[in-house]
Amino acid sequence: MQQGHKTTGKTFAFLSSVVILLLIWWLVSLILKNPAVPPPLDALKSFVSAIQRELFTHLGVSLYRVLVSLFLATIMGVPLGIFLGKNPEIDEKIAPMIYLTYPIPKVVFMPIFLIVLGIGDTSKIVLITLITFYQILVTTRDAAKNLEKEYVLSVRSLGAGSWELYRHVYLPGCLPAILTSLRLGLGTAMAVLFLAETYATQTGIGFFIMDSLSRMNYEGMFAGIIAMGLMGFILYLMLDGAEKVLCAWKQRAS
Amino acid sequence: MEHNYISIKSLKADYRQKKQSVVALESVDLSLPKGQRGVIIGPSGCGKSTLLNVLAGLNQSYTGQVLVDNQPPICGGKTALILQEYGLLPWKTVWDNVILGMELRKKSSPEIKEATQKVLEKLGLLSMAKRYPVQLSGGQRQRVAIARALILEPQLLLMDEPFSSLDALSREEIQDSLLKIWEETRVTMLLITHNIEEAVFLGQKIFVMSSCPGHIVQEIENRMAGDYNLRGRVQFLEMCNQLRSCLRGGEYYAAGA
Ligand SMILES: Nc1ncnc2c1ncn2[C@@H]1O[C@H](COP(=O)(O)OP(=O)(O)OP(=O)(O)O)[C@@H](O)[C@H]1O
Ligand SMILES: [Mg+2]
Numbered sequence: 377m378q379q380g381h382k383t384t385g386k387t388f389a390f391l392s393s394v395v396i397l398l399l400i401w402w403l404v405s406l407i408l409k410n411p412a413v414p415p416p417l418d419a420l421k422s423f424v425s426a427i428q429r430e431l432f433t434h435l436g437v438s439l440y441r442v443l444v445s446l447f448l449a450t451i452m453g454v455p456l457g458i459f460l461g462k463n464p465e466i467d468e469k470i471a472p473m474i475y476l477t478y479p480i481p482k483v484v485f486m487p488i489f490l491i492v493l494g495i496g497d498t499s500k501i502v503l504i505t506l507i508t509f510y511q512i513l514v515t516t517r518d519a520a521k522n523l524e525k526e527y528v529l530s531v532r533s534l535g536a537g538s539w540e541l542y543r544h545v546y547l548p549g550c551l552p553a554i555l556t557s558l559r560l561g562l563g564t565a566m567a568v569l570f571l572a573e574t575y576a577t578q579t580g581i582g583f584f585i586m587d588s589l590s591r592m593n594y595e596g597m598f599a600g601i602i603a604m605g606l607m608g609f610i611l612y613l614m615l616d617g618a619e620k621v622l623c624a625w626k627q628r629a630s
Numbered sequence: 631m632e633h634n635y636i637s638i639k640s641l642k643a644d645y646r647q648k649k650q651s652v653v654a655l656e657s658v659d660l661s662l663p664k665g666q667r668g669v670i671i672g673p674s675g676c677g678k679s680t681l682l683n684v685l686a687g688l689n690q691s692y693t694g695q696v697l698v699d700n701q702p703p704i705c706g707g708k709t710a711l712i713l714q715e716y717g718l719l720p721w722k723t724v725w726d727n728v729i730l731g732m733e734l735r736k737k738s739s740p741e742i743k744e745a746t747q748k749v750l751e752k753l754g755l756l757s758m759a760k761r762y763p764v765q766l767s768g769g770q771r772q773r774v775a776i777a778r779a780l781i782l783e784p785q786l787l788l789m790d791e792p793f794s795s796l797d798a799l800s801r802e803e804i805q806d807s808l809l810k811i812w813e814e815t816r817v818t819m820l821l822i823t824h825n826i827e828e829a830v831f832l833g834q835k836i837f838v839m840s841s842c843p844g845h846i847v848q849e850i851e852n853r854m855a856g857d858y859n860l861r862g863r864v865q866f867l868e869m870c871n872q873l874r875s876c877l878r879g880g881e882y883y884a885a886g887a
Contacts, residue, residue: 524715531719533687533711534730535735536734625720
């Protein structure tokens with residue numbers, strides 16, 4: 377019963393937020409009276425018509441770039457982060473390197489990647505991967521480092537070797553932090569994606585938006601913005617769902 | 631002569647940090663016969679946990695001779711360790727926590743299932759098998775930790791301040807259960823405590839430790855231990871007082887001597 381009330385309450389809060397945001401949008405479009413900010417209904421109409429034409433392909437390309445990048449960043453950042461967190465004596469040697477390179481806005485390397493790796497998908501994927509990799513690496517390492525020592529000691533005393541410690545203790549123990557870093561990384565990845573797609577390319581939603589802008593096709597431009605927003609939102613929901621399933625034990629506390 | 635299940639001679643253990651090293655234990659001698667209940671008591675920081683970790687095989691960087699069942703201690707053998715906060719994995723249910731040791735030993739699943747059911751039933755946890763540790767009370771969590779250790783049918787049960795975060799009542803209740811488990815299994819036990827009453831109630835041998843660096847100052851034979859009605863007796867209070875004065879630096883003298 378309690379659970380049911382909670383869910384209904386959440387759904388209501390979610391729906392009312394959607395309504396309020398749409399209202400704000402509508403008001404802003406009324407006030408500005410500018411073709412660059414169409415009212416919600418017109419925007420939705422142009423999105424539906426654009427998605428049935430070339431926007432769909434661009435969406436696919438962008439989605440591919442983000443997903444591949446996040447995947448690569450995860451399979452490199454998570455194992456390395458856990459490894460460093462578990463082995464402080466090795467982390468001590470590598471930490472200065474991470475410390476020195478972490479604050480550099482890696483997006484400035486984009487021109488170099490374009491020259492070295494070409495203007496295709498590779499340069500964009502490498503750039504997004506590099507940036508999100510750092511976020512995942514640092515968050516995972518710190519989570520592994522701060523993991524309760526008693527978990528490790530008790531499972532070691534049961535006879536677990538290194539591999540079993542990763543499997544039973546470190547990976548599940550760091551999972552909430554990993555998923556949080558993925559959600560944060562997703563936001564960064566989308567921003568970098570947009571930037572990477574606005575230069576020297578003919579594909580992707582970023583290109584589609586800027587191309588529409590240059591042709592003063594504001595309807596198309598807004599359709600692209602909606603596509604980008606929806607993509608981010610749906611990926612976010614998926615990560616949220618993954619957290620609910622994979623970290624069910626966290627929810628039980630309340 | 632009785633066979634000593636634990637035998638420690640001139641044990642020294644230190645923690646090395648960058649430049650300095652902390653000597654946690656120095657010339658520790660300790661022996662405990664098979665099937666006895668030993669209790670270690672001493673001030674905070676005197677090296678009790680370090681000693682237990684050595685016996686559990688978790689700390690290999692010691693010098694001196696340490697034998698458990700005539701072998702140097704190793705992890706995953708016939709020794710089970712229960713820690714102060716129990717070390718239960720919050721992402722595993724009660725059931726999955728309890729089977730972990732058997733899983734690591736690659737037991738067959740029917741065997742695991744049978745043993746788990748038995749041990750959970752014995753500790754009154756069967757109805758909670760699907761819960762996560764956060765959904766349990768402190769005393770129930772403590773039972774899960776005991777179940778996780780007992781399922782492996784250990785020869786030696788090491789416990790590091792296992793009851794310190796429980797309220798007085800659950801604490802005495804679980805001391806009673808522990809005694810009962812010992813009567814059934816006759817497992818050799820070594821338990822660390824800060825609690826004088828607990829030491830006198832449970833410990834057939836009480837080792838009093840002192841710090842800087844950690845060593846054993848007194849070894850007390852306690853023939854009273856193991857009586858369920860002990861707590862109400864006058865001798866119990868006397869014994870506690872003697873142990874208290876011993877912990878404060880006085881000499882212990884045998885009661886009635
Ligand atoms: N990982 C470590 N690195 C450095 N020094 C340590 C480490 N662990 C323990 N020590 C030191 O070794 C000494 C003994 O520690 P230990 O944890 O064995 O004490 P204890 O008797 O269990 O204390 P308590 O009753 O508070 O649990 C202490 O002085 C402590 O500061
Ligand atoms: Mg301790």
